[in-house]
Amino acid sequence: MKKITVMGLGYIGLPTAITLAGAGYEVCGFDVTERVVESLKGGKIHIVEPGLQEAFDQAVAGGHLHFSSELSPSDVFYIAVPTPFFEDASGAHKADLRFVESAGRMAGKVLRPDDLVILESTVPPRTTEMLARVLGEESGIPQGEIHVAHCPERVIPGNMMYELKNNDRIVGARTPEAAQMAKEIYEHVLDKGVVRVTDDITAEMCKLTENTFRDVNIAYANELSVICDKMGIDVFELIKLANCHPRVNILTPGVGVGGHCIAVDPWFIYEQFPEEAKVIHASRLRNENKPRFVAEKVLSSLRDPKKDLVAVLGLSYKPDVDDLRESPSIELCNILRDKGVNFIACEPFAPYGEVHGIQNVPFEEALSRADYVVVTLGHSLFQENRDKIAAKPFFDCVGMME
Numbered sequence: 001m002k003k004i005t006v007m008g009l010g011y012i013g014l015p016t017a018i019t020l021a022g023a024g025y026e027v028c029g030f031d032v033t034e035r036v037v038e039s040l041k042g043g044k045i046h047i048v049e050p051g052l053q054e055a056f057d058q059a060v061a062g063g064h065l066h067f068s069s070e071l072s073p074s075d076v077f078y079i080a081v082p083t084p085f086f087e088d089a090s091g092a093h094k095a096d097l098r099f100v101e102s103a104g105r106m107a108g109k110v111l112r113p114d115d116l117v118i119l120e121s122t123v124p125p126r127t128t129e130m131l132a133r134v135l136g137e138e139s140g141i142p143q144g145e146i147h148v149a150h151c152p153e154r155v156i157p158g159n160m161m162y163e164l165k166n167n168d169r170i171v172g173a174r175t176p177e178a179a180q181m182a183k184e185i186y187e188h189v190l191d192k193g194v195v196r197v198t199d200d201i202t203a204e205m206c207k208l209t210e211n212t213f214r215d216v217n218i219a220y221a222n223e224l225s226v227i228c229d230k231m232g233i234d235v236f237e238l239i240k241l242a243n244c245h246p247r248v249n250i251l252t253p254g255v256g257v258g259g260h261c262i263a264v265d266p267w268f269i270y271e272q273f274p275e276e277a278k279v280i281h282a283s284r285l286r287n288e289n290k291p292r293f294v295a296e297k298v299l300s301s302l303r304d305p306k307k308d309l310v311a312v313l314g315l316s317y318k319p320d321v322d323d324l325r326e327s328p329s330i331e332l333c334n335i336l337r338d339k340g341v342n343f344i345a346c347e348p349f350a351p352y353g354e355v356h357g358i359q360n361v362p363f364e365e366a367l368s369r370a371d372y373v374v375v376t377l378g379h380s381l382f383q384e385n386r387d388k389i390a391a392k393p394f395f396d397c398v399g400m401m402e
């Protein structure tokens with residue numbers, strides 16, 4: 001039985017480690033953030049995901065799952081570290097690969113010739129090649145003999161424990177041995193999903209292509225919402241009617257696009273192909289500009305823009321998750337603040353008090369204090385209280401009140 005070390009215990013790494021342990025592997029979870037390792041050692045998960053705490057308890061009780069802040073030798077290393085972007089001095093979006101490189105250097109220090117390294121993080125083309133180089137530099141093993149595969153994670157928060165075992169997996173390997181070893185592990189873990197083997201660059205591009213597909217399609221929906229607003233017609237009714245056509249499936253407009261994936265990954269393509277990626281770029285800008293449109297809409301709807309209190313319902317990036325990364329609702333709040341609008345927010349998945357400089361209050365308080373409500377997300381709590389929201393003047397970004 002193989003020993004697997006999962007490097008990075010966040011939204012992806014932790015559920016992955018739990019799933020691998022549940023499949024019978026000896027799993028060590030490793031993270032550079034001491035607080036994360038301590039919390040997990042103490043039996044408490046630090047992220048919100050349905051069924052995760054129960055699966056965690058089971059895996060720990062089964063004796064196959066341990067946590068450490070020291071990296072030790074292992075047959076297999078999974079790398080699931082962040083891959084954000086940053087804006088350089090000219091404002092261009094660049095992939096920040098420092099976490100991947102540092103994880104690679106750490107793994108390289110304990111790597112043995114027959115070990116396998118699987119990169120699960122979402123990365124720009126040729127990052128797996130860079131990882132192989134770094135592993136070679138640190139381990140002294142010739143680069144061509146290092147077994148590395150890129151197997152991008154494709155789960156959706158909120159349904160991870162199911163999708164980890166049932167989604168198809170792409171194995172983009174740099175050696176035939178890496179392809180075989182990675183395929184065996186994923187096939188052992190998967191219930192329904194199928195493992196599809198390709199090269200590392202195609203696998204990198206595959207994940208970016210999937211998320212960019214979503215971004216472009218949401219941009220179309222967001223563009224329609226702006227056009228419909230000018231026309232004075234209901235975009236949600238329009239999309240519902242258009243989607244009756246058998247070959248049309250328009251996504252739902254929103255306050256923008258957020259999260260660590262869809263709002264980030266298209267930039268990885270654009271960064272390398274700025275001349276070619278015209279639609280991708282325009283879509284990204286369309287989605288990035290949507291919070292500004294919503295802010296203008298709110299401002300023009302207030303009776304007294306200097307006095308009215310606006311309640312923004314939802315700060316995370318999608319319903320019923322706690323992830324605030326790249327959240328367009330937070331961007332909306334920042335724009336409202338710049339425009340001098342008084343506002344509070346209600347994000348039930350974040351602690352009440354101050355969140356990113358925004359006053360976050362419980363739902364009842366938000367509604368009782370608000371003169372105007374903006375629905376940015378269809379959290380279950382908001383859906384269950386549609387009647388109460390409808391009693392106030394509101395702007396619905398997502399069609400929840402339809």
Ligand SMILES: NC(=O)c1ccc[n+]([C@@H]2O[C@H](COP(=O)([O-])OP(=O)(O)OC[C@H]3O[C@@H](n4cnc5c(N)ncnc54)[C@H](O)[C@@H]3O)[C@@H](O)[C@H]2O)c1
Nearest residue numbers: 007008009010011012031032033080081083103121122153
């Ligand atoms: N969150 C999602 O829904 C999702 C879905 C599919 C793919 N992904 C991709 O998965 C990757 C991880 O995303 P996430 O959401 O899990 O990130 P996260 O921020 O939730 O977790 C990453 C963890 O990695 C740790 N870390 C950083 N450097 C490390 C190192 N050198 N060694 C060990 N640990 C280290 C951090 O402390 C953190 O706990 C990203 O590339 C992301 O694009 C995310």
